[in-house]
Amino acid sequence: METKYNIVKKAIMSKILDGTFQPNQKISSESEMMKTFNVSRHTIRLAIGELVNQGWLYREQGAGTFCADRSAKEGSNNGGSSRNIAIITTYISDYIFPSIIRGAESYLSDNDYHVTLFSTNNDHDSERRSLERIIAQQYDGVIVEPTKSAFANPNINYYLNLERLNIPYIMINAYYDELEPINVVMDDERGGYIQTEHLIKQGHSNIVGFFKTDDIQGSKRMKGYIKAHRKHHLSINPKNIISYNTIEKKQKPVEELDKLLKQTNGDRPTGIVCYNDELAINLLDVLREKNLQVPEDISIVGYDDSFLAKVSEVKLTTIEHPQSKIGETAARVMLDMIKETSGNQKKQNEVESVIFEPKLIIRNSTSEIN
Template sequence: METKYNIVKQSLKAKILDGTFQPHQKINSESELMKEFDVSRHTIRLAIGDLVNQGWLYRRQGSGTYCADRSNEEVVQQVGTLKNIAIIATYISNYIFPSIIRGAESYLSQKGYHVSLFSTNNNHDNEKRVLEKILSQSYDGVIVEPTKSAMSNPNINYYLNLERQNIPYVMINAYYDELEPISLVVDDEKGGYLQTEHLIKLGHSNILGFFKSDDAQGTKRMKGFLKAHRSYQFPINPNNIVTYSSAEMDTKPIKELQRILSYTDKPTAIVCYNDQLAISLLDVLREKNLSIPEDISIVGYDDSFLANVTEVKLSTIEHPKNEMGSKAAQMILDMIKNNSNGNQIKKDTVESVVFEPKLIIRHSTQALLSENKTL
């Protein structure tokens, strides 16, 4: 069980990290803190004393306790210059992110930087804890994949605090719109368009689309899916669009595909949010004794290692995994270099990058046979 003293200490520290307490701002009095946390004066003094000793707060005799400016030169000298870069991923050890990390780590290590890896598991509470850790320690810059980037983010203040402390950050795969950060992304709307257009040109009109709804990549890929239908003047069947959240990604798409395949008018092609989902759906299609691509075509996204591991090699959209990681590393070091004179970070010194998507055609898609127009 966490002690009262530690609860007070961590709460005060969190308010410093999220910017509630600004540098040189006076914090609440001991009496006010006693009421707020329902603890003794001794407990408050222990918590404040620790934070003063660690450089988070400072006291003025006869005036009170104030938030320290941890971005000043004295503090920077105390923590040292270890040349640390933090990389924050939604899922650190699977799918395409190891390739992105290798690209970044290879470049950064050549430049003498140490890399620390963090995972949020696409969870805002985890993201908050990671950002608190980064703000508490000595990092020169941050490469971050946003958490649930299609949703309102409760941790924006932490990113603003990074900016206040002059710690540059670069966002990859997606970005928080309200921050207008430097970012590296794939044109996911165009990628979704290319997936769908490929199937339309093969003669498919009854196309099923699966899209992740809490990441910006999913919403943009769905927009491309819809735009392709409109460009080719094909009506869009609302029942052919399946959205799912991160929490549902292992269950809902499979259940929905099983349900849809029970219809008389079955789809003849599937657009998938990514290759990982496509592989999961292939198992359902096999269970239904459907052959790919003879009975149904399927196209993935990301050109991950999964696109080649099954007997059916996936048609997919290329993702510049290693290149994105390496370029993000170059950009964050450029921002650090431009900031080395102690001036405020200028975002116009480094420009955001949008990678053009490319369709890779393999064996999971083919022209619709006339006898398969209705499975």
């Protein structure tokens, strides 16, 4: 069971990390905290004493206890002896994420940096806890894959605190637009366009698109899907745009495709554009249950060129994702940012974001319409 003083200590630290207590701001008095936490003065003093010793707080005789300004201490670590980089990703062991992480970790290790991995499982609370640990432990830099990047993020204050503490961060695969951070991403709108145009050029006009829209990548791929239809003067059946979120990803697309395949009178789709290869593999199971052949009866396009694109008897036509290259590039840019912020000296060449152009990999899951 967690001790009372440790609960108090964590609560005070959280207020510092989320910006509630600013540097040199006086914190609540011992009496106020005794009432807030319903604990003894001794417990409060233990918690405050540890935070003072660890540099989170400082005391002024006769004035009270204040939040320490840790920015100078944090900033001095950048490019210094600690050489620790944090990587926050939505998932660590699933799908293409291990390849992205390996790319970043390999480059950073070659440059004598230690890497610590954090996983959010695409959950904002998990992201907050990761950011609290990163700020508390004084990392030199942070590589972040945003959580539910299509939505307003409740943890923006933590990223603003990273900036205040002079800790550089870079975002990969997506980014929080309100922060306008340095980022390493794919042109996902173009990727969605290429997926869809490939099917259109093969004669398909009834194309269903599945897009996970709590991540900005899905929204952009959907935009590309719509653009391709407009460019080729094809109307879109509203039922052919299927959006889903992370929680729904295993069930909703399968159910929606099942409904679409029950259509008659020529309304059944002949082509499928998928948010990623993982989804495409799941949808292949539905097509098998319906005794539909790919690509003879229906064509399907994935995204990411993951290992899943080649594991089944149907080899997926898909969009190539840089995977390890995107991780390596993010690591290289991260180290450039650390050099730029070290000693508060600007480099002559400002660090810039990187956008990878998508490329279609054609295999046997698509063909011209009969």
